[in-house]
Amino acid sequence: MSISSGARVGARWALVSVLAANMLVDALEVSATLVALPAVGSGLGASVTRVQWIVTGFAAGFGGALLLGGRLVEWFGRRRVFLAALLVFAAASLAGALADSAGPLIATRVVKGFCVALTAPTGLAIIVSAVPEGDARRRAVSVYSLFGAAGFCTGLLTSGLLTEAGWRWTLAFPAPVALLLFAAGLRLVPREPAGPGGGPRWHAVAAGGALTGAVLLLVQALAGGQWGAAAAAAVLGLVCVRAERASPRPLVxxxxxxxxxxxxxxxxxxxxxxxxxxxxxxxxxxxxxxxxxxxxxxxxxxxxxxxxxxxxxxxxxxxxxxxxxxxxxxxxxxxxxxxxxxxxxxxxxxxxxxxxxxxxxxxxxxxxxxxxxxxxxxxxxxxxxxxxxxxxxxxxxxxxxxxxxxxxxxxxxxxxxxxxxxxxxxxxxxxxxxxxxxxxxxxxxxxxx
Missing domain, CATH: 1.20.1250.20 (MFS general substrate transporter like domains)
Structure with missing residues (x-):
């Protein structure tokens, strides 16, 4: 997957710029919604325990799917997963901005968290594979990390401005940015050989899906005091453990x-x-x-x-x-x-x-x-x-x-x-x-x- 030695340095840094810009968008998702959260709650008539899902749903989707996401990248390839996740991220951003109730908006936040679980680590892996080892790679990783750290500040300021015009703009603005990055990624993200085709995959899917479901149910139990949700989370936790123990290659x-x-x-x-x-x-x-x-x-x-x-x-x-x-x-x-x-x-x-x-x-x-x-x-x-x-x-x-x-x-x-x-x-x-x-x-x- 490495860029050929004759490729222009400019093309390499264009790739790094696209990946770093995506990292910035990923990082601002939490800060932007934190600032907009009170306005979203007022606009949708949602309680504090309901509207907090806009933040926790994203984090739950991100954390719950991160381990499975690494396996999906192995199966389908970095380029394919990265570009597909960008498209879904853009669609979820637009759908969330158009939501007329809290439920659909929360669902889009979970989906966006899942997408970031794919794009954030995959972007770094693409840099490591595409940029030669040495000073060039250290500079590329530094730029990638800098954009991630700057994303939180960017989200605060962007949300502060857009929410004054309307909270839906805060939720919608990542959509066109993700589409632009997708278009650039089609040209710049290198292709790679197909991943391993054989071997059972259901253990990883079962473990990853059960973990994500358990986290979502546990958030519901903590926010709403629902013992049924807590019990269901425990059951899914056991499913995750059983699937991991039965797997010839567990996620953890x-x-x-x-x-x-x-x-x-x-x-x-x-x-x-x-x-x-x-x-x-x-x-x-x-x-x-x-x-x-x-x-x-x-x-x-x-x-x-x-x-x-x-x-x-x-x-x-x-x-x-x-x-x-x-x-x-x-x-x-x-x-x-x-x-x-x-x-x-x-x-x-x-x-x-x-x-x-x-x-x-x-x-x-x-x-x-x-x-x-x-x-x-x-x-x-x-x-x-x-x-x-x-x-x-x-x-x-x-x-x-x-x-x-x-x-x-x-x-x-x-x-x-x-x-x-x-x-x-x-x-x-x-x-x-x-x-x-x-x-x-x-x-x-x-x-x-």
Whole structure:
């Protein structure tokens, strides 16, 4: 699949630009909907526990399908899966913008999460395969990572502007962008040999489908307090486990579950990402209730996202200078401190200057911990195991963003903002505990190295 040696460098960087632009669109999906969420709820007459699905449905589709997505790419090829996912993503964006009730909109968000589970890791894999190893590949991966980090800021500002004109524009604008990327991808994404044709596939499909269904049902159980949904989620969880045990090649290598740095980092990242999204969800609802416009909310959220975008190209050096364990611990402590400093006086009494310390600490947490957590999760594993470990780690990151906001929204609706913020802080403290445990744990190496 590598670009031939005679190909122009410009064509290679055009490919990298398309893939990086898609990563930006993928990354802004959460931030854009967080800003638009109060307006969407008002427009559709949906309750807080219902409208939170716009965020958690996307994360559930992303996290639930990520492991199966890797297998689909193996079966059907990177190019075919990447382009097909872009088309479905565009169609789901348009359908969501036209939805006249919460149910169809939530369905499109789950579908979009599934599409991103295909395009985000596949785009990086295409870069690694198409760009020669060395400085060129390092620059390409850096650009790809930078666009991903900048996507959250871009989503805030874009949503802040578009939601003022109408929340449906916020949901619709990714559609034409995805279609443009699809057209460019048809010309630029290299073809590749067909994947392996034989072998049973139903185990992977059953496990992946059961995992996605279990996550969706668990979100419903947490948001709505439905014991039936929780029981059904447990049943699907058992189906997933049985399918994995029966598979000659399971989606998850069970040896990875015994690797303490990976497990600790995955739990810490799930707590950090879940508490972060939940915090911004509560703040978006609170500030809107206090009279803030969508644009003002977007500007208020910038200190929580801009630091990571500004330091994305240096995040590896920051983690290396401090050491991953110390960087993770610093970030994990900064996040709950930021949550605790959020003004408790109510949305109407919050001024921008009062919001900055809280949001800045949360942004600083990601500067320290975001890259360091991934390095800590995979750094001591054999190179052959690192891709599988990365998929498992990213699944946990997205599941944190699906489950924690669901419970937070339920508390916000029944007990108020104070209880919801206490839950967010408690989850952040749990992540801090995982981060501090990394400082105390002895350095371990994987026996397969």
């Amino acid at each position: 290598d069970t040896a990875l579950l015994r690797h303490a740095p990976l497990v600790r980092s995955a739990l810490g990242a799930a707590a950090l990402n879940g508490s972060y999204v939940s915090f911004l969800l509560v703040a978006a609802l609170d500030l809107r209730r206090g009279g803030w416009t969508s644009w003002e909310t977007a500007l208020g959220f910038l200190p929580a996202s801009a630091p990571l975008a500004l330091t994305a190209l240096h995040s590896g050096r920051i983690a290396a200078r401090l050491g991953p364990a110390r960087a993770v611990a610093a970030g994990a402590l900064a996040a709950p401190l930021g949550y605790a400093l959020y003004p408790r006086s109510g949305g109407g009494g919050v001024r921008y200057a009062e919001l900055v310390p809280s949001m800045s600490l949360v942004g600083l947490a990601f500067v320290f911990a975001f890259t360091a957590l991934h390095l800590q999760a995979t750094g001591s594993l054999a190179p052959a195991l690192q891709p599988a470990a990365g998929g498992l780690y990213q699944t946990c990151v997205q599941l944190g963003a699906a489950l924690t906001p669901a419970l937070t929204s339920a508390l916000y609706a029944t007990a108020g903002r104070g209880a919801a913020l206490w839950l967010v802080t408690a989850v952040g403290l749990a992540g801090a505990g995982a981060g501090l445990a990394g400082l105390l744990a002895p350095r371990s190496t994987d026996p397969s190295r």
